[in-house]
Amino acid sequence: MSELPHIDAILLTHAHADHLSFRSLRLLRGLSSTIPIYAPAAIARWLDREGISSARVIEAGRPVQIANITIRTAVARHVGARYGVDRWRGAAHMYLLDNGSVSVLFTGDTAITPAVTTLAESLLPRRVDVALLPIGFAPRWKEYLFRRGHLTAADALSLFEQVNARILIPFHWGTFRHVTSGAYDAIRVLRSLLEDHAKAAQVKILSPGESLLVTNAEEDVSPTR
Numbered sequence: 001m002s003e004l005p006h007i008d009a010i011l012l013t014h015a016h017a018d019h020l021s022f023r024s025l026r027l028l029r030g031l032s033s034t035i036p037i038y039a040p041a042a043i044a045r046w047l048d049r050e051g052i053s054s055a056r057v058i059e060a061g062r063p064v065q066i067a068n069i070t071i072r073t074a075v076a077r078h079v080g081a082r083y084g085v086d087r088w089r090g091a092a093h094m095y096l097l098d099n100g101s102v103s104v105l106f107t108g109d110t111a112i113t114p115a116v117t118t119l120a121e122s123l124l125p126r127r128v129d130v131a132l133l134p135i136g137f138a139p140r141w142k143e144y145l146f147r148r149g150h151l152t153a154a155d156a157l158s159l160f161e162q163v164n165a166r167i168l169i170p171f172h173w174g175t176f177r178h179v180t181s182g183a184y185d186a187i188r189v190l191r192s193l194l195e196d197h198a199k200a201a202q203v204k205i206l207s208p209g210e211s212l213l214v215t216n217a218e219e220d221v222s223p224t225r
């Protein structure tokens with residue numbers, strides 16, 4: 001925590017436990033309780049009821065300006081609710097962060113949806129510099145259902161190509177074991193797909209703790225520690 005830079009805002013995509021942790025929020029708010037936390041309306045209201053008064057609503061199609069960064073929001077194809085009755089958790093967002101020269105697309109959890117390309121095209125004539133896309137793994141019998149709300153490694157690569165971003169950083173792997181997939185299944189599949197892929201050099205697989213310095217100069221991408 002102490003190594004984190006100053007935080008201007010926290011963006012929540014949806015309320016699944018791997019994307020919204022009250023413990024993490026508490027720790028982050030320990031740095032400053034006034035850090036605004038942007039979330040879909042239902043989730044912002046929920047946080048507010050839980051006593052987190054710095055929760056703010058962020059809506060699809062309504063850009064928000066934080067310092068020199070514009071945040072554009074779109075609706076992800078992912079159902080945040082788990083139990084049918086917990087509809088306040090159903091909303092899921094994706095965000096495009098842009099400071100006018102470098103841009104980052106963070107989709108949260110999503111399946112392939114035209115909303116991703118529409119969001120990326122809002123930057124034209126520039127293109128997205130970094131696409132942070134989730135990768136997941138499902139056994140064959142579960143793949144159809146899984147892909148309705150998530151990206152497999154192959155889906156993430158094809159979405160990366162559709163969006164025409166400069167760099168892909170895959171996330172959502174290496175964290176926990178699911179009933180039907182191990183923590184490293186998705187990244188193993190991605191690595192094997194990249195062995196023979198035209199855009200392999202543009203895919204940066206970062207381990208926990210690793211960082212990547214990205215500038216707006218097309219060729220200047222160097223991993224740092």
Ligand SMILES: [Zn+2]
Binds near residue numbers: 014078
């Ligand atoms: Zn999720």
Ligand SMILES: [Zn+2]
Binds near residue numbers: 016018019109172
């Ligand atoms: Zn997730």
